[in-house]
Structure formats: C-alpha cells, structure tokens
Amino acid sequence: MNNKILRTSYFVLCTLLITSCGIYDKYQSTMDVPADALGVYAADTSAVLPDAPSWRQFFTDPLLQRLIDTALVRNTDLNSARIAVEQSQAALSIAKKAILPSFYLAPSGGFSGFDGNTTKTYNVPIQMNWDFGQLGGYTNKRRAARAVLLQAQAGEQAVHANLVSAVAQQYCLLQLLDRQLEILIQTDSLWGKSLDAQKALWENGRLFSTAVNQQEASCLDVKTQIVDVKRNIRGVENSLCTLLAITPQHIARSRYGTYSLPLIANEPLSAKMLLRRPDVRMADFAMEEAFYNMQTARSAFYPGLSLTGAAGWTNNAGAAIVNPGKILWSIVGSLTQPLFARGQLKGNLQIAKLKQEDMRNKYVQTVIDAGNQVNEALADCQAAREKHQYYSQQIDVLREAYNGTHELMDNGKANYLEVITAQESLLRAQLSQAMNLYDGAQGLIELYIALGGGGPEPVK
Numbered sequence: 111m112n113n114k115i116l117r118t119s120y121f122v123l124c125t126l127l128i129t130s131c132g133i134y135d136k137y138q139s140t141m142d143v144p145a146d147a148l149g150v151y152a153a154d155t156s157a158v159l160p161d162a163p164s165w166r167q168f169f170t171d172p173l174l175q176r177l178i179d180t181a182l183v184r185n186t187d188l189n190s191a192r193i194a195v196e197q198s199q200a201a202l203s204i205a206k207k208a209i210l211p212s213f214y215l216a217p218s219g220g221f222s223g224f225d226g227n228t229t230k231t232y233n234v235p236i237q238m239n240w241d242f243g244q245l246g247g248y249t250n251k252r253r254a255a256r257a258v259l260l261q262a263q264a265g266e267q268a269v270h271a272n273l274v275s276a277v278a279q280q281y282c283l284l285q286l287l288d289r290q291l292e293i294l295i296q297t298d299s300l301w302g303k304s305l306d307a308q309k310a311l312w313e314n315g316r317l318f319s320t321a322v323n324q325q326e327a328s329c330l331d332v333k334t335q336i337v338d339v340k341r342n343i344r345g346v347e348n349s350l351c352t353l354l355a356i357t358p359q360h361i362a363r364s365r366y367g368t369y370s371l372p373l374i375a376n377e378p379l380s381a382k383m384l385l386r387r388p389d390v391r392m393a394d395f396a397m398e399e400a401f402y403n404m405q406t407a408r409s410a411f412y413p414g415l416s417l418t419g420a421a422g423w424t425n426n427a428g429a430a431i432v433n434p435g436k437i438l439w440s441i442v443g444s445l446t447q448p449l450f451a452r453g454q455l456k457g458n459l460q461i462a463k464l465k466q467e468d469m470r471n472k473y474v475q476t477v478i479d480a481g482n483q484v485n486e487a488l489a490d491c492q493a494a495r496e497k498h499q500y501y502s503q504q505i506d507v508l509r510e511a512y513n514g515t516h517e518l519m520d521n522g523k524a525n526y527l528e529v530i531t532a533q534e535s536l537l538r539a540q541l542s543q544a545m546n547l548y549d550g551a552q553g554l555i556e557l558y559i560a561l562g563g564g565g566p567e568p569v570k
Contacts, residue, residue, distance in 0.1 A: 134249060135405070137257075137398045143390075147381040147481035148488075164564045165274045168554060171369045173362055174281045177354065181277050182270070184355035191262075191269040198255075198262040205255035209248045211240035211417075229431055235422030235438060247409045254402035260395040268388035271563020273353065275555045280350040281363060282551040284343065289366035289544040291339045294332055297537050301329045304516065304533070324530060332537075367547055379488075379561070384480045386562035393473040400469045404462035410455050413447040480560065487557035494550025501543035508536040 166175060182188065219232035305325045312322050347361045384390055419441035425433050448455060512532040558564075 137253070137401045139394055139398070143381045143384045143477050143481070145381060147384060147477065147484075148379060149481070149485045163558075163561065165271075165278075165558060168558045169274075169278050171281075171364055173364050174278060177281060177350070177361070178274050178277050180354050180356070181273055185273050185353060186355055188266075188269050188273055191266040195259070195262045195266050198259040202252070202255040202259050205248075205252040208251065211238050213238055216420075231424075231426040231431060232435065233422065233424045233426065233438070234435070235420040235424070238417070238419045238421075238441075240417040241414070247406055247414075250402040250405040250409060254399050254406065257395045257399035257402065261392050261399070264388040264391040264395060267563065268392070271388065271559055274563065275559050277350065277353055278555050278558075279552065280346055280353065281361070282548055282555070284346050284350070284361060284363050285366040285551075286544055286548040287339055287343045287346065288363070289547075290541060291336065291343070293537070293540045293544065294336045294339060297533075297540075298329065298332045298336065301325070301332060301533060304529070305329055307516075324527075328530060328534070366544065379484070381481065383561050384477060384484070386564075387480050387560075388562065389476055390473075390480055390562075393469070393476040397466065397469040397473055400462070400466040404459070404466050407455070407459040407462040410458065411448060413445050415443070415445050417441065417443050483560040484557065487553050487560045490553030491550055491557060494546055494553060497546050498543070498550070501539060501546055504539045505536065505543060508532065508539050512536050 165178065169175060169178065214237045215234075216237050217232070217234045219230070222229045222231070305322070308322050308325050312319055348358045350361055351358050419439070421437070421439040423435040424438040425431055425435035512529075512535075515529050515532040518528075
C-alpha cells in the first residue's frame with residue numbers, strides 16, 4: 111500500500127514538473143521594423159544596427175553645447191527620471207531576494223503563580239518563514255521587474271532627449287528673434303531716412319502730406335514690432351533659464367545662421383535606427399513585462415510550497431519547566447494546490463493574455479508613428495534647404511525694386527503707395543527667410559528626437 115502511494119505521489123510530482131516547464135520560458139524579443147518604415151528616405155536595412163548620432167553631431171554650436179551640458183546636470187525633470195530608474199533598480203533587487211527565507215527574533219516570557227509559588231517561563235526562538243510560492247511565480251515576477259527597470263531606463267533616455275531638444279529649440283528661437291530684431295532695426299533706420307526724404311519733398315511741394323503720414327505710420331509700426339521682439343527675447347531667455355535650473359540672466363548665443371544643418375539631415379537613413387528610440391524600446395519592454403505577468407498568472411494554477419520553523423531556547427517544555435532552558439526547534443511544511451477559486455485564476459490569466467496582445471499592437475503602432483516622424487522631419491529639413499535659395503533671390507529682387515521705386519518717386523515718376531508696397535514686401539521677405547532658417551532648425555531638432563536622441567543599442 112505504501113509503495114503504491116509513493117508511486118502515485120512520484121507520478122503526480124513528475125506530471126507537475128513537466129506541465130510547468132512552459133512557465134519558465136524566457137521572453138523572445140520581437141523588435142523589428144519594416145525596411146520601408148522611412149518611406150523614400152530609407153536606406154539599406156540589411157546591415158548591422160547603425161550607430162546613433164549623438165546630440166553633439168546634430169547641434170554643433172559650441173555655445174548651444176555648453177547650455178545643453180548645463181541642462182543635463184541641473185535639470186530637475188531629468189534628475190527625477192534618474193530617481194525613477196533607481197527606484198526600479200530597488201524593486202528589482204527586492205524581486206530577486208523574494209525567494210529567500212525570512213528570519214525573525216521573537217523572544218517572549220511570562221510569570222505565573224499558584225499557592226505562593228511563582229514560575230518564570232521564557233522562549234527565545236528565531237522564527238523562519240520560507241514561502242516558495244507557486245512554481246515559476248518568483249522567477250516570472252523577477253523577470254517582469256527587470257522589464258520594468260528597462261522601461262524606466264528608456265524613459266530616462268526619453269527625458270534626456272526631450273531636454274536636449276527643448277534647450278536647442280529655445281536657443282534657436284532666441285537666434286531667430288535676434289535676427290528679426292536686426293532686420294527691424296535696419297528697417298527702422300532705412301525707413302526713417304525715407305521719411306526724412308519724403309518730408310523734404312513735401313516741404314518743397316512735390317509730395318502730398320498723406321504720403322508723409324503713411325510713411326510715418328509705417329515707421330511707428332516697425333518701432334512697436336521692435337519692442338515686441340525685445341520682450342519676446344526676454345521671455346525666451348527666462349524659459350531657457352528654467353530648463354537650465356538657473357536664475358534669470360542673459361543667454362550668450364551665436365549669430366543666426368552661423369552653423370548650418372549637418373549632413374545627416376540630407377542623407378538616406380537606415381530604418382533600423384528606429385530601434386534606438388526610447389518609445390520603441392519601452393513598447394518592447396512593456397511586451398516583455400506583459401509576457402512575464404501572463405506567465406505569473408499561469409503559475410497560479412500550480413501548487414505552492416511553504417516552510418515555517420523555529421529554533422531557540424526555552425524553559426517551558428510542555429508541563430515541565432527546566433532551568434537552564436533547553437534547545438527548542440520545529441519545522442512545518444505545507445503544500446497548497448488551488449482547486450476552485452471562483453474563476454479568479456482563469457480570469458486573471460485571460461486578462462494577462464489580452465494585456466500582452468494589447469502591448470503587441472501598441473508596439474506595431476509605435477514603430478509606424480516613429481517612421482512617420484522621421485519622414486516628416488527629413489522632409490522639413492529638405493524643404494528648408496530648397497526654400498532658402500529662393501528667399502535669397504527674392505530679397506535681392508525686392509531690394510532692387512525698393513531702390514528703383516525710390517528713385518522714380520524722387521523724379522516724380524512713382525507715387526508713395528508704390529514705395530510703401532516695395533518696402534513692406536522687402537521686410538516680409540527678410541522675415542520669411544529668417545523664419546525658414548528656424549523651420550529648418552526645428553526639422554533638425556525633430557529628426558534628433560525621431561532617431562532616438564542618440565539612444566543606446568536595444569537590450570537583448
């Protein structure tokens with residue numbers, strides 16, 4: 111009879127071990143991107159994963175690089191992201207040690223008296239609790255905690271990249287405002303001279319006062335724009351100081367257009383660079399976490415094992431009290447096999463499977479969105495390059511038209527409306543050219559983010 115029971119127990123144990131092998135499977139990353147993810151800008155993707163350009167390769171202005179270095183050290187949001195990574199590391203350390211037994215010192219003592227006799231009892235045991243949990247439960251929880259840590263690290267990289275781009279954006283905006291201020295100041299001087307000339311013509315009876323009034327109104331409008339631009343410069347400098355976590359102050363910067371866009375914005379790129387993006391990596395790590403959570407839900411169907419025990423000294427051995435105390439020890443093992451949990455285990459497993467499927471769909475959409483973002487950024491950079499030469503030609507033509515119209519008006523062959531139209535057209539073209547350079551810089555910043563912000567190679 112005993113042999114039959116042992117054979118049955120052995121058979122049940124072997125069956126449990128065999129059927130539980132699947133809950134120890136490791137997650138197989140499915141990180142991949144289609145070869146045409148970047149559209150017309152895609153290069154060959156058969157090669158190894160290309161190196162990710164660092165932010166220094168994107169932003170070559172030394173003054174901008176100095177500001178970015180300061181932000182990466184002082185910015186509070188980035189420091190919060192680093193703390194989040196450290197918290198995830200601590201959680202992973204807890205998950206790794208969860209399988210170890212717990213020990214507690216639990217001394218106790220008491221006094222009792224009867225018929226004038228006093229008895230002192232004491233126990234000084236060290237208690238142990240060792241909960242092995244369900245088969246594979248701790249292993250999958252530990253692996254899921256690692257996936258959470260990897261997500262936090264990718265999140266820190268995203269904050270890092272966004273901070274670099276934010277500093278670069280504010281810096282380029284300051285350069286644009288400087289250029290606009292320069293154009294407006296030059297225009298104010300030029301139009302002021304034109305106003306003096308028209309006043310002289312009016313005093314000599316060669317021009318109506320309405321022409322002088324119109325020109326003076328245009329000059330006053332330029333002066334108000336100068337005030338607005340100066341105020342905007344102060345506001346952008348304050349915003350940049352906030353990113354740098356420093357008190358409000360002047361921000362040193364180079365002249366607008368000093369540093370051209372790098373060649374990376376004008377060359378085909380490998381779609382595999384998308385694998386370095388923090389959001390793509392986070393989506394993959396989220397799938398990994400969902401996979402191990404599903405494995406944990408599966409492991410809940412298997413038996414759980416726990417051990418409890420105690421060892422120490424006591425002078426209370428049942429009814430007998432001895433001094434000094436003797437060694438006391440005990441150990442109890444228990445095996446718990448779920449039989450009926452009102453459908454909770456099956457429901458948890460179904461929810462975990464659906465979560466895993468949802469994470470897979472989100473990963474696919476993340477890759478598609480990433481490819482579109484790179485495509486848009488490259489298109490913006492290319493458009494800004496092409497438009498720049500046209501704006502230059504337009505400014506040359508309008509400047510020549512403005513000078514010619516002035517000469518015609520001085521000789522009585524053109525009216526003041528033609529002069530005002532010519533000078534305002536020239537001002538709009540100059541401001542549009544400055545804005546186009548800013549649009550090109552914005553495209554470059556977007557490209558930096560779209561390519562992962564110099565992210566590391568994906569974790570295998």
